[in-house]
Amino acid sequence: MALFPFTSDRKRMSIIIRNEGLIVMYIKGADSIIKERLAKDNKLVLDDELNKFSSIGLRTLLVGMRVISESEWKDYVKAKQNLPDKNREETIQKL
Numbered sequence: 001m002a003l004f005p006f007t008s009d010r011k012r013m014s015i016i017i018r019n020e021g022l023i024v025m026y027i028k029g030a031d032s033i034i035k036e037r038l039a040k041d042n043k044l045v046l047d048d049e050l051n052k053f054s055s056i057g058l059r060t061l062l063v064g065m066r067v068i069s070e071s072e073w074k075d076y077v078k079a080k081q082n083l084p085d086k087n088r089e090e091t092i093q094k095l
Helices: 031-035 040-055 070-082 085-093
Strands: 002-004 012-019 022-029 062-068
Touching (some): 031 062
């Protein structure tokens, strides 16, 4: 449904798909970027795990997902269509 490619500015890649009637966004990227988008409870557990991995020299890439409501998807499509051409790519890259 939508693809947001990796860029050095965004430090993440996202894709939105429809799967078995649900609209789902999957995201992968740098831990600092993905952690910003997590609920507080999840950050504490994740920080402990990331610290364990880094202490033994491992690098990490985080992956997450979120179910998107039909109304959120429609709002996104409407906003994308109404953006002026010169601002469209820049605004979309911020998602």
